[in-house]
Amino acid sequence: VPPVQASPGVRDVLRRVIVLQAGLLVVVALLATVAVLSYRRAESDARRTGDVLVQLEALRAEVLSAETGFRGFLLTGQDAFLEPYQRALPRLEQREAAVRKQLDGPERQILDALRSNLGEWREQFAEVVLGDLGTGHREAALHLVTSGAGKIRIDRVRAYVDDLEARAERRLEDRRDTAQQRAELGLLLAVVALVALVVTVYLGRRRLQRSVGDPLRSLAMMADRLAEGDLGTRSTARGVAEVERVALAFNEMATATESTVRELRAVDRIKSEFVSVVSHELRTPLTSIRGSLGLLASGAMGQLPPEAAEMLRIAVSNTDRLVRLINDILDLERIEAGREALEIRPVSVAQVLADAASVVGGAAEDGGVRLDVEPVEATVQADADRLVQAVTNLAGNAIKFSDRGDRVVLRGVVEGGEVLLQVVDEGRGIPPEKLEAVFERFQQVDGSDAREKGGTGLGLAITRSIVERHGGRVEVESALGLGSTFSLVLPLAPGTRDRRIAGGRVGSELVVVVEDDLDLREVVGATLGRHGLDIANAATAEEAVALCQERDPQLLVLDVKLASGSAYDVVRMLRQDDRLRNLPTVVYTVVDLGLRAQEALRLGETVFVTKGAANEDGLEQAVLRLLGRDGQAEAGVTSR
Numbered sequence: 001v002p003p004v005q006a007s008p009g010v011r012d013v014l015r016r017v018i019v020l021q022a023g024l025l026v027v028v029a030l031l032a033t034v035a036v037l038s039y040r041r042a043e044s045d046a047r048r049t050g051d052v053l054v055q056l057e058a059l060r061a062e063v064l065s066a067e068t069g070f071r072g073f074l075l076t077g078q079d080a081f082l083e084p085y086q087r088a089l090p091r092l093e094q095r096e097a098a099v100r101k102q103l104d105g106p107e108r109q110i111l112d113a114l115r116s117n118l119g120e121w122r123e124q125f126a127e128v129v130l131g132d133l134g135t136g137h138r139e140a141a142l143h144l145v146t147s148g149a150g151k152i153r154i155d156r157v158r159a160y161v162d163d164l165e166a167r168a169e170r171r172l173e174d175r176r177d178t179a180q181q182r183a184e185l186g187l188l189l190a191v192v193a194l195v196a197l198v199v200t201v202y203l204g205r206r207r208l209q210r211s212v213g214d215p216l217r218s219l220a221m222m223a224d225r226l227a228e229g230d231l232g233t234r235s236t237a238r239g240v241a242e243v244e245r246v247a248l249a250f251n252e253m254a255t256a257t258e259s260t261v262r263e264l265r266a267v268d269r270i271k272s273e274f275v276s277v278v279s280h281e282l283r284t285p286l287t288s289i290r291g292s293l294g295l296l297a298s299g300a301m302g303q304l305p306p307e308a309a310e311m312l313r314i315a316v317s318n319t320d321r322l323v324r325l326i327n328d329i330l331d332l333e334r335i336e337a338g339r340e341a342l343e344i345r346p347v348s349v350a351q352v353l354a355d356a357a358s359v360v361g362g363a364a365e366d367g368g369v370r371l372d373v374e375p376v377e378a379t380v381q382a383d384a385d386r387l388v389q390a391v392t393n394l395a396g397n398a399i400k401f402s403d404r405g406d407r408v409v410l411r412g413v414v415e416g417g418e419v420l421l422q423v424v425d426e427g428r429g430i431p432p433e434k435l436e437a438v439f440e441r442f443q444q445v446d447g448s449d450a451r452e453k454g455g456t457g458l459g460l461a462i463t464r465s466i467v468e469r470h471g472g473r474v475e476v477e478s479a480l481g482l483g484s485t486f487s488l489v490l491p492l493a494p495g496t497r498d499r500r501i502a503g504g505r506v507g508s509e510l511v512v513v514v515e516d517d518l519d520l521r522e523v524v525g526a527t528l529g530r531h532g533l534d535i536a537n538a539a540t541a542e543e544a545v546a547l548c549q550e551r552d553p554q555l556l557v558l559d560v561k562l563a564s565g566s567a568y569d570v571v572r573m574l575r576q577d578d579r580l581r582n583l584p585t586v587v588y589t590v591v592d593l594g595l596r597a598q599e600a601l602r603l604g605e606t607v608f609v610t611k612g613a614a615n616e617d618g619l620e621q622a623v624l625r626l627l628g629r630d631g632q633a634e635a636g637v638t639s640r
């Protein structure tokens with residue numbers, strides 16, 4: 001990991017992203033404001049220009065009425081015609097003043113010219129003509145009129161008004177164009193800024209993803225790998241400073257753990273070698289001690305007095321125990337160190353059970369314990385000798401901790417894809433709080449076990465090591481005073497799934513229980529399990545059919561109502577299977593079934609049991625009857 005300070009922290013990255021986005025927002029807001037303001041200015045300019053136009057129109061109207069009035073009076077000589085002329089004169093002044101206020105520059109000069117021409121028309125023409133007429137100089141008046149001096153001026157006035165109007169109109173158009181352009185420009189800028197904002201939001205997100213999200217995910221993956229025991233993994237995550245610091249810490253942690261593990265392994269190896277050397281060194285002298293004692297005890301060196309013989313017996317038995325202990329220590333050490341390669345090949349479970357039974361047969365006889373084997377035809381991938389050793393350890397314990405007359409069963413059970421090698425006894429049992437501990441080295445439930453039963457406290461540890469090296473596990477169930485069941489659980493070798501023993505069935509019989517109520521299922525399972533029956537459960541019609549086809553059971557226990565599908569579906573589908581259409585079946589229901597319903601639910605020999613009406617005994621008896629085990633229902637449980 002490169003120097004930490006090289007990368008900015010999360011806070012810096014966030015700050016940059018936020019500053020950029022806030023800045024863009026401000027720019028958008030400013031641009032929008034400027035656009036709106038300039039649009040409004042152009043708008044109000046346009047409005048004012050519009051006003052000027054209106055006033056110019058009014059001015060033109062007044063010019064017209066002054067001129068028309070004056071002309072009418074000239075033609076008719078009637079005072080009534082003069083009135084509009086007189087009324088128009090002050091108004092002309094007002095209009096001109098109003099327009100003047102809104103003009104400047106060259107237009108103001110045009111207005112000045114207009115005003116002076118208007119003044120001249122009035123003072124040097126109209127008023128003079130009127131004066132001449134009033135004083136009876138009609139000739140002079142007519143002469144002035146026909147000279148065209150008035151016309152020239154008033155035409156000019158009109159031309160100025162036209163000019164001003166044209167200019168105002170042009171300006172109006174200009175302003176409107178400008179307003180529109182401003183509005184469009186403002187809109188365009190706002191859109192551009194918005195797009196930029198969106199882009200920065202996206203870029204910010206991507207930046208955060210790259211500098212925080214991605215490296216965190218890669219760290220999480222590394223943590224997973226570490227947790228899985230891959231201590232060689234290192235993180236190369238680059239991103240914000242915090243992430244890189246975590247990555248650095250992770251790497252240091254992994255390095256530290258790796259070297260600790262290496263040291264521990266070294267220590268472990270030294271310890272194992274030490275144990276091994278010491279044990280081997282002990283073995284040689286022990287062998288000669290045992291040999292000498294054996295010779296003495298045999299009387300080969302002369303008859304011994306009874307007290308001496310008793311002392312010798314104690315010495316021999318303790319020497320034997322010491323030899324066993326050393327052998328066990330060596331075994332455990334070898335298995336756990338994995339130094340001894342397992343010879344894995346397909347092994348028959350039935351053979352393993354038989355071999356183990358023959359090893360402990362003598363001990364069972366000595367202890368007055370009945371030893372039964374209930375094999376199953378199944379194959380596991382295993383080292384046969386080691387597996388026999390594991391079962392033998394369990395069987396030896398079972399016999400050791402049973403009383404005279406008790407029974408010990410070595411049983412094989414196939415369950416799902418697994419094989420259970422079970423050792424069942426009716427002995428003293430193990431207290432629940434010790435169930436874990438007995439698998440540890442030198443752990444015994446009773447401190448006197450080692451002495452009295454000759455144990456070493458290593459048997460279960462060895463058994464567990466063996467099974468775990470085979471990829472299996474050990475399970476134990478026990479009840480104080482009632483007995484224990486130890487199970488070695490191993491994966492079933494592929495391809496051996498349905499090779500059950502044909503003809504004279506030796507394994508326990510398989511009952512498929514189809515029940516969707518979990519509590520009831522448990523009760524039924526426990527009830528039938530007491531008879532050593534192998535139970536497989538299904539909750540739906542499809543599951544039930546698949547299970548039957550796969551496991552080929554001896555009996556089906558069928559609840560009518562199921563979570564998905566019903567007993568009718570199960571029966572209909574099983575009837576299509578040659579192997580299963582005659583399967584003995586116990587149907588149990590909440591209500592008594594009519595004849596038609598019973599017919600639809602019949603496979604092989606079928607017994608109908610009504611829940612509630614019959615108690616669990618009813619079901620139990622029906623099952624045993626169909627399995628041809630009638631006698632056992634009355635006798636209670638097979639072996640207890």
Ligand code: ADP
Nearest residue numbers: 397398401438444445449455456457458459460
């Ligand atoms: P040991 O050589 O003492 O039998 P194990 O590791 O085989 O050593 O067993 C450890 C202890 O577990 C035994 O001493 C005993 O107390 C208890 N134990 C093992 N198997 C049984 C059993 N089948 N019934 C009762 N107790 C048992």
